[in-house]
Amino acid sequence: MLRELVERGGGLVTRAIAEQVVPEWTLRRACGGGDLVRVLPEVFVAAHLLKDRPQQPAIGRVDPAVGLRAAQAWADGRAALSHLSALATWGLCRPQAGDLLHLSAPAGAGIRSRPGVAVHRRQGLLLAPPHVVVRRGLTVTRLERALVDSWPLLPPGERRAPVIRAVNDRLTTPGRLVEALGAAPKLPDRAALRTLLARLGDGCRSPLEIWGHEHVFTGPGMPAFRRQARVRVGRRTMYLDLFAERERLNIELDGATTHGDPRQREIDLRRDALLATVGILVVRFAHRRLVHETDEVRRETLAILARRPAASGRGRRAVASG
CATH class of the missing domain: 3.40.960 (Endonuclease; Chain A)
Incomplete structure (x- = not known):
């Protein structure tokens, strides 16, 4: 029964879901026998999905798509995928196994960073539209906020591409991005992003x-x-x-x-x-x-x-x- 539950979950199961159908000792035995691995508190993944990277935390050894789902399952409504994790969910960057996962949570949420997962506290964040949306079945911060938050986390040579693509694909507009940038006055290298948005506002649509x-x-x-x-x-x-x-x-x-x-x-x-x-x-x-x-x-x-x-x-x- 537990194996079927894990398969239906795409290789992932939470303690709360598992214990609805099997006793607690069944889950403990599956972990002790090497069938499941605890990647985050109360979140377990089929052992065969983990890559052989012993230097990485368990959550960093799974496929990025599984990692995103695991992070959301662990957040359990207390936070939303944000920063580069949100960009990956929006399809604007390609995550790699081992990448740090990002969540944004309201200031008073009872969730903190773990190895492999960074939790960002944000005053005034509401875990409901329009602050967050559902994309590909995952709860993420709005695209404009995700692009602004991700700007300093990307290598300088890779920062402009997601912004340009988002505008070209009509997922957002330069005006909405300027508004989001206004809410981040201390963003590192903010001037470069402001210049890029001005160029996009002028009608430029490629680095060339x-x-x-x-x-x-x-x-x-x-x-x-x-x-x-x-x-x-x-x-x-x-x-x-x-x-x-x-x-x-x-x-x-x-x-x-x-x-x-x-x-x-x-x-x-x-x-x-x-x-x-x-x-x-x-x-x-x-x-x-x-x-x-x-x-x-x-x-x-x-x-x-x-x-x-x-x-x-x-x-x-x-x-x-x-």
Whole structure:
């Protein structure tokens, strides 16, 4: 009976659930016989699911997905998954076995950190919407708060990706993230996150677009480019990386992964030809040139802009706002 209970729980069972169907000694015997391992107080996992990492606490030896469920079972309504554990649940980072698990709890909750699990006390936190939500069956802090909390925990080179992806996937907005950042005035490296959110608010949607915004396509002589400008040609809607509406110039920033892909190249050529039918010139700059030939790209852009005539009224009507 206990084995079936563990299998139904995906390899995990709590004492409270087990003792509803089997006597306490059955659970004790399963642990003594090596079938179950106690990974947190009152939470047990099938022994075969633990990896051979004797230097790690038991909770750090299980698969990350099992670890998240175990942490929630241990919290038992007293805390919610937060920080990087919440980001993993939102699908915005990939956890590894042995990663520290994070929970956030109201200030007066009777739960404290354990080996492998960090409990963060938060004044004013309510374990109900809108402070927490249910995602993939797990109770987690809101995405905006999870992104802000996780910012200083990630290596500097990996911090921006979850934020950019969350905005691109329309899981949140730069405005909501700015509001969440306002509630964390002492966040380490707060200025860098504030700058990133400003760039996303400007319409940048990739690290390359942010680079271009900061180093190439702003400053003297540059127009106020519209970023991710929505254009409709016939029945097709497209989004332009940077669009100088007066000059009818579209600057496209081609990431490193698109270089040398014949299929993507054909798609780009068809798109560029369609834009040409409404008088929009497309100029593409590869990742390598943007990063390593910044000054030359800037000079080329200014020269092209100087030679572009002002758009006609007919051409302007082909561009939708938004």
